[in-house]
Structures are given as structure tokens and as C-alpha cells.
Amino acid sequence: MSDYFIGIDLGTTHSAVFYSESKQENATPEIKQLSIPQFTAAGQITEQPLLPSFVYFPHATEFLESDLQLPWGRANSIVGQLARELGAKSSGRLVQSAKSWLCHSRVGADEAILPVDALEEVSKVSPAQITETLLSHLVHAWTLAFPNAPIAEQDVVITVPASFDPAARAITEQAAERVGLRARLIEEPLAAFYAWLADQETWGDALHVDEHILVVDVGGGTTDLSLIQAVEQDGTLGLERVAVGRHILLGGDNMDMTLTYHLAGQLAQSGTTLEPWQISGLTQACREAKERLLSNADLSDVSVVVPSRGRSLFNNSIKTTLTQNDVQQLLLQGFFPEVTFGEQAHKAPRSGISTINLDYESDPAITRHISEFLAQHNAKPTKILLNGGVFNASLIRSTIETRLRAMLEGVELTMLAPSHLDHAVAKGATYYALVQAEGGVKVKSGLAANYYIGVASPMPAIPGMAPPVDAVCVAPFGLDEGSEEQMLPNEFSLVVGESVTFRFFQSQGNQVDSVGKVISSFALGQLIELNPISIQLDAGHYQEGEMVRVYLTARVTELGLLLLQAHDTKSDLNWTIEFQVREA
Amino acid sequence: MSQKITSISFIPRFFGAFGQFFKYMGSGDYAARCSAVGKGEVLAFEAEPTVITKEIEVIREVEVAAPVLATVNEDGAHQLLQLLQHEARFIDFIQESIDGYDDAEVGAAARQIHAGCSKVINQHFTIDVVNTAPENSRVEVASDYDAKQIKLEGRVEGTGPYAGTLIHPGWKVTKTQLPKVSSTDNLTILAPAEIEV
Numbered sequence: 107m108s109d110y111f112i113g114i115d116l117g118t119t120h121s122a123v124f125y126s127e128s129k130q131e132n133a134t135p136e137i138k139q140l141s142i143p144q145f146t147a148a149g150q151i152t153e154q155p156l157l158p159s160f161v162y163f164p165h166a167t168e169f170l171e172s173d174l175q176l177p178w179g180r181a182n183s184i185v186g187q188l189a190r191e192l193g194a195k196s197s198g199r200l201v202q203s204a205k206s207w208l209c210h211s212r213v214g215a216d217e218a219i220l221p222v223d224a225l226e227e228v229s230k231v232s233p234a235q236i237t238e239t240l241l242s243h244l245v246h247a248w249t250l251a252f253p254n255a256p257i258a259e260q261d262v263v264i265t266v267p268a269s270f271d272p273a274a275r276a277i278t279e280q281a282a283e284r285v286g287l288r289a290r291l292i293e294e295p296l297a298a299f300y301a302w303l304a305d306q307e308t309w310g311d312a313l314h315v316d317e318h319i320l321v322v323d324v325g326g327g328t329t330d331l332s333l334i335q336a337v338e339q340d341g342t343l344g345l346e347r348v349a350v351g352r353h354i355l356l357g358g359d360n361m362d363m364t365l366t367y368h369l370a371g372q373l374a375q376s377g378t379t380l381e382p383w384q385i386s387g388l389t390q391a392c393r394e395a396k397e398r399l400l401s402n403a404d405l406s407d408v409s410v411v412v413p414s415r416g417r418s419l420f421n422n423s424i425k426t427t428l429t430q431n432d433v434q435q436l437l438l439q440g441f442f443p444e445v446t447f448g449e450q451a452h453k454a455p456r457s458g459i460s461t462i463n464l465d466y467e468s469d470p471a472i473t474r475h476i477s478e479f480l481a482q483h484n485a486k487p488t489k490i491l492l493n494g495g496v497f498n499a500s501l502i503r504s505t506i507e508t509r510l511r512a513m514l515e516g517v518e519l520t521m522l523a524p525s526h527l528d529h530a531v532a533k534g535a536t537y538y539a540l541v542q543a544e545g546g547v548k549v550k551s552g553l554a555a556n557y558y559i560g561v562a563s564p565m566p567a568i569p570g571m572a573p574p575v576d577a578v579c580v581a582p583f584g585l586d587e588g589s590e591e592q593m594l595p596n597e598f599s600l601v602v603g604e605s606v607t608f609r610f611f612q613s614q615g616n617q618v619d620s621v622g623k624v625i626s627s628f629a630l631g632q633l634i635e636l637n638p639i640s641i642q643l644d645a646g647h648y649q650e651g652e653m654v655r656v657y658l659t660a661r662v663t664e665l666g667l668l669l670l671q672a673h674d675t676k677s678d679l680n681w682t683i684e685f686q687v688r689e690a
Numbered sequence: 691m692s693q694k695i696t697s698i699s700f701i702p703r704f705f706g707a708f709g710q711f712f713k714y715m716g717s718g719d720y721a722a723r724c725s726a727v728g729k730g731e732v733l734a735f736e737a738e739p740t741v742i743t744k745e746i747e748v749i750r751e752v753e754v755a756a757p758v759l760a761t762v763n764e765d766g767a768h769q770l771l772q773l774l775q776h777e778a779r780f781i782d783f784i785q786e787s788i789d790g791y792d793d794a795e796v797g798a799a800a801r802q803i804h805a806g807c808s809k810v811i812n813q814h815f816t817i818d819v820v821n822t823a824p825e826n827s828r829v830e831v832a833s834d835y836d837a838k839q840i841k842l843e844g845r846v847e848g849t850g851p852y853a854g855t856l857i858h859p860g861w862k863v864t865k866t867q868l869p870k871v872s873s874t875d876n877l878t879i880l881a882p883a884e885i886e887v
Binding site for chain 2: 143146147148149150151152153154170172173174175177195394409411413415417418419420423425
């Protein structure tokens with residue numbers, strides 16, 4: 107029995123840790139936030155509630171040895187607040203948004219690629235290593251605060267985007283394991299929903315059977331959508347997560363950038379060209395100006411000043427103004443335009459060659475992404491739960507509400523009161539850990555899509571044509587964690603002792619396929635192909651390259667990972683194919 | 691005692707006597723020593739040490755500490771200046787003459803400095819009022835009030851309790867959370883020189 111339930115929100119831009127004691131007298135558990143010691147200047151360590159998810163690799167002479175001492179020892183890289191500040195001033199040494207790289211379609215999570223603009227002397231690291239660095243910092247912070255409650259013995263839940271594919275989940279899981287955590291994963295919008303549940307005394311009164319709840323989680327860099335349905339389970343009300351959106355790289359930071367480029371454009375017209383450092387100063391100033399304007403609609407404009415880097419605050423400083431009209435026009439129209447149900451997100455024509463970087467969204471309209479998502483799953487939600495710091499601005503909250511009401515004409519829409527816009531995810535994760543251990547209402551989630559494995563079908567040799575590959579469903583949508591193994595009805599031949607490639611596919615909609623269903627090679631286009639994995643399975647007592655008759659089973663582990671197993675029909679041999687090795 | 695006189699047996703004594711004869715003959719100094727021993731003088735290491743007891747009067751002057759003014763730790767002050775410069779460019783602002791700039795410019799800069807300073811103060815200190823009563827309201831002060839916390843002004847006389855108007859509620863720090871530093875050397879460097887290479 108662990109002493110604490112710990113929820114880790116491993117965010118794209120910020121990470122946070124929440125916890126609650128497991129042995130509590132009173133019924134409503136108190137969920138507290140862990141302060142995380144981090145560098146705020148050379149040799150200065152401050153405890154802050156959030157850890158910016160930034161890692162900076164300093165130059166050998168940049169810091170004195172004594173300035174790199176954290177309470178738990180010497181730091182090889184700088185994590186947190188100082189990393190972000192240093193990265194704004196020095197190029198080629200900062201890693202940010204590592205999390206979004208975990209589910210990059212063309213870059214493996216184990217590929218040393220970050221920082222993308224690395225200087226020659228900076229050795230690149232992989233997105234998986236960065237995740238480990240960030241997690242390790244959080245684990246150290248916990249150990250410092252609770253030396254008598256080793257984190258390895260606690261119930262830990264880590265949040266991941268709902269859109270994370272099985273490989274990205276596996277990598278997060280493995281990174282956690284390497285720093286000594288045995289953690290469960292939970293999807294972020296679902297965690298935000300759990301945070302809402304934690305606040306309800308009788309949640310059953312608020313929801314009705316068959317109604318859909320849309321969770322809109324707009325983080326710093328990503329937008330995550332999930333659909334939860336209230337269902338009847340043995341006469342009582344149950345909850346089921348029925349659909350998740352894709353990985354949309356669009357968030358609050360885009361809004362700050364929009365204002366920055368708008369002002370930078372204005373300045374350029376008046377003859378002032380900004381340098382890169384001024385852009386980051388301007389972004390900071392724009393963020394503050396935006397918050398003031400959005401929180402007070404009576405304010406007509408706010409002056410934005412980017413001071414010079416020199417000692418004078420007045421000489422060479424850049425001054426401009428951001429008007430209420432600009433903000434409303436650019437943010438509300440740009441990110442939350444009016445849409446009709448079923449409208450698709452715009453796809454901008456792409457340039458043929460681009461540098462390897464994150465696949466940022468080309469359509470900034472969050473409402474359009476929502477409409478596309480809802481239409482795809484043909485659902486008209488009646489309850490909306492918002493999450494993310496963006497919605498702290500009441501104007502943005504009311505705009506999205508108006509837009510959704512207009513889009514879902516004729517539906518009586520209720521906005522659920524979010525528990526806390528910034529901290530709900532980590533809080534929900536903690537509550538989920540508590541529910542797992544002590545019971546309480548659970549949202550049935552499981553797999554967010556059907557998963558298929560590519561199976562070559564026999565064909566007489568035809569020049570210039572590879573044997574067609576059919577996709578066989580191995581794990582259906584909604585397959586629950588820790589549930590019974592799913593066995594495929596047919597037997598297959600498996601090549602062992604030789605390096606072979608496995609192809610994986612994922613369905614787009616939330617139509618549940620039965621296990622063993624075959625999608626023929628002609629219809630493969632309707633599926634999304636995941637990264638193939640190339641492995642050599644141990645031959646055991648068989649000859650290398652021999653084909654073995656096997657039956658396949660699939661299950662989702664307790665930790666939420668999809669595991670495929672091949673069992674020899676004639677002996678006790680088993681082969682496990684994990685979604686872990688990814689190739690670009 | 692480390693050394694001891696042990697008796698020598700006959701044979702070595704017999705032969706030793708010849709050696710002693712010549713040694714006695716050859717050295718006047720040695721002969722003198724031998725005769726001193728012969729008269730019954732003991733060697734230094736054989737003698738019992740004598741304890742000499744003597745009473746000495748020690749007069750120690752104990753200084754009764756006169757109230758000295760304490761100096762507060764400078765490190766903390768330097769650290770606060772560092773923080774104010776880092777977040778609010780406070781030193782830049784104070785070190786620059788604002789005479790040449792108009793109020794609008796100073797105002798725009800002040801907004802930034804205010805935002806930065808309040809961030810520093812709110813993050814590192816929890817500040818509360820000393821007296822929670824609203825300003826300009828009538829308050830009672832007990833006779834044994836703490837002069838650190840309350841400052842009576844105006845016509846202060848008699849033994850109290852006192853009644854008066856709350857002019858300023860006062861401020862107090864209820865919690866301090868300054869950053870921890872790995873080394874207190876060079877805290878006088880409030881901000882390093884920045885050089886772009």
C-alpha cells in the first residue's frame with residue numbers, strides 16, 4: 107500500500123506534480139501541489155509550482171562548477187525556468203516541446219535529433235532522453251520533499267495527450283521506468299474530466315444516459331479533444347471515453363505568436379526591423395498585454411514595450427500599442443471563428459521540401475478542428491468541459507461557448523465548471539490514482555482506435571508487384587487495460603530468427619471492428635499506417651528463418667500499453683511484439 | 691619512569707672495572723661525575739618529582755556588553771537586489787536619470803518595473819497587513835501594546851488603553867522563501883555583463 111497518490115502532468119511547455127495522502131480520515135481527499143526546486147539564475151534555486159519543460163545544454167565555461175549544484179547533486183543540463191531564459195538568449199542549446207516529438211510520424215523517439223538547431227559541439231539527444239531528464243528532475247524534487255516515501259513505492263499516474271499513439275505511450279512508460287517510476291498513463295482530457303468528477307458530490311445528477319461530454323483541452327502547444335459518453339451500466343450511470351482527436355499542434359503559444367507577428371509587421375512598416383531577441387521580448391510583452399486586454403474589455407489599448415538589452419530602459423526601447431480591437435480580431439476571429447457542423451480544418455498547400463521539425467497545424471481555427479472531430483464521430487455533445495490556461499480569459503471562454511452553441515444548433519448546451527484551468531490535469535491524474543486504489547467512478551477508456559497488423563497474403567509472383575498486405579484487426583477500439591487477452595480466430599505463420607518487418611495500422615473513426623477482421627489490401631487507404639517495426643524474434647529450437655505456426659493474442663497491459671503475443675501451436679514458445687521500436 | 695638502574699652481575703662488573711679505571715683516569719669530567727654519584731647524589735631520572743603548589747590570584751575582567759547595533763546579513767540584501775534587477779531591471783531604472791524623459795515614457799517603463807517587482811515580492815515573500823481593520827477606522831490599542839508593531843502618533847500621553855484612527859495598516863512578512871544559493875561568493879555581482887558572441 108503506498109502512502110501517496112501522485113499525478114504527474116508532463117506538459118509540452120510546463121510540468122506539474124500533484125499528490126494526495128492515501129490514508130485519510132475525511133471523505134474528500136486533499137490534493138496538494140509539489141513545489142519543484144529549479145535554477146532561476148546561475149547558482150540560485152527557487153521552488154516553483156511549475157517546471158517549464160525546457161532543457162538547456164550549457165557551454166563548458168558558461169557556469170562555475172558551484173553554480174550547477176542542485177539540492178540532489180550536480181546538474182549536467184539545466185532544466186526549467188533558467189533553461190527557458192537562456193534559450194531565448196543563446197541559440198543551438200535549448201530543447202523544447204520534446205513531448206510533441208514523441209509522436210512525430212517521421213522521426214523515431216530514440217533518434218538523437220534535439221535540439222534541431224544544435225551547435226556542432228552540442229551532442230544531440232533523443233526526445234525519449236529529454237522525457238527521461240524531465241521526469242528525473244521531478245522524481246528528485248519528490249525525493250527531496252518526501253525522503254521517507256520513495257516514489258517507486260507510490261501510486262503514480264503520468265498524463266499523456268489522448269492523441270499519443272501506442273509507441274509514444276510505450277516510450278513515456280519506459281522513460282518513467284528508467285527513473286524508477288512504475289506509472290500508469292492517463293489521457294490528459296480524461297484527467298481534466300476526472301478533476302471535474304473529483305469536485306462533484308453527486309456527479310450522477312449532472313449527467314444523463316447517452317449524452318456526450320466534449321473535453322476541449324488547449325495547452326501551450328497542443329489541442330487535445332476527447333468525447334466522453336454517459337452510458338447505462340447494470341442499471342447505474344457509467345462513463346465511457348468514446349473518441350479522441352488527433353495530435354493537433356496548436357495552442358496558447360500560437361496566440362501569443364500571432365500578436366507578436368502582428369506587431370512585428372506593424373513595426374516593420376514603420377521601418378523598425380526586429381532582431382530575434384526582440385521577438386522573444388515582444389512575445390513576452392504581448393502575452394502580458396493580451397492578458398490585460400482580455401481580462402478587461404473596457405481597456406481600449408495597452409502599450410507594449412520591448413526594452414533594449416543595454417542598461418537604459420528608455421534609449422532604443424521599442425514601443426508600440428496593442429489594441430483591444432486587434433486582440434479580439436486576431437485571436438477570437440483567428441482561433442475561434444464561426445463554423446458550421448462538419449466543417450473541415452483547412453489544409454494549406456505545403457512546400458515540397460521542408461526542414462525536419464514538428465508538423466505544426468496549418469489551420470489555427472480551434473473551432474474548425476472541433477467541428478471536424480465531432481463530425482467524424484457524428485456526435486453532438488450536450489456538455490462541454492474546457493481546460494487549459496487559455497480559457498482563463500473570460501472573453502475566450504464566452505466566445506467558444508457562443509461558437510459551439512451556434513455550431514450545435516438545437517442542442518441544449520451546458521458548460522461544465524472546470525475544476526482549475528491550469529492544474530486540472532495533474533489534479534485529475536492524482537484523483538485517478540486514488541480511484542484506482544480505493545474505488546470510485548471510473549471512465550471506461552481503453553484503446554482509442556482499432557489496431558491492425560499487416561499480413562502478407564500469398565500471391566503468384568508478378569514482376570514489379572510486392573505481395574499484397576492485408577490488415578488484420580488485432581485489438582479493437584475500446585479494448586480496456588488489464589482486460590482479457592484477445593485471441594485471433596485464425597492461425598498465422600511467423601518468421602523467426604531472421605530480421606523481419608511488421609507493419610501496423612490504425613483506424614480513423616470509432617467504428618468497432620471485431621478481432622480478426624481482415625481489411626483487404628485494396629481498402630488499406632482508409633487506415634492510417636503507423637511506423638513499421640523491424641525486429642528479429644528469437645528462434646528458440648527452430649532453424650533461423652523458419653516459419654512457425656502461431657496463434658496471435660493481443661492485450662492492453664495494466665499500464666495501458668498494447669502488447670501483441672505470438673504463441674507457438676506446438677510448443678510453449680511465446681514471442682512478444684511490443685510497440686516500442688520505431689523507425690523513421 | 692622510562693630509565694631504570696639495574697644491578698650488574700659479577701663477571702661483567704669484574705671486566706668493566708678495568709674499563710672504568712682508564713675512563714676515570716682519562717676524563718676529569720667523568721671522574722667528577724663518578725665522585726658525585728659516589729657521594730650519594732641520584733641521577734635526574736631516579737629522583738621523585740616534587741610537586742610545587744602555589745596559589746595565583748587571577749583577576750578576569752568581564753565586559754558587560756553595551757548594546758551594540760547589529761548588522762543584518764548583507765547577502766540577503768544583495769540577493770534581493772539581484773532578483774529585482776533580474777525580473778524588473780530595477781537597478782537599470784534607478785541608475786538611469788529620468789529627467790530627460792516625459793511622464794508617458796517613464797510611465798510605460800514603470801508599468802514593466804511594477805510588474806517585475808511585484809512578481810519578485812509575491813513569489814518570495816508572503817506579505818500581510820499588521821492591522822486588519824480598514825484604513826481611517828477607529829481602533830483600540832491596549833496599554834501593553836508592542837511598539838514594533840504599532841506606532842502611536844499625535845497626542846500620545848497617559849497609560850492607555852489608547853483609541854485612535856488607523857492611518858496605515860502596516861505590513862509584515864509572514865513567510866520568506868528566497869532562492870537557495872549554492873555559493874554566497876560573488877553575490878555582489880547583481881547582474882553579469884552580457885556579451886553576445
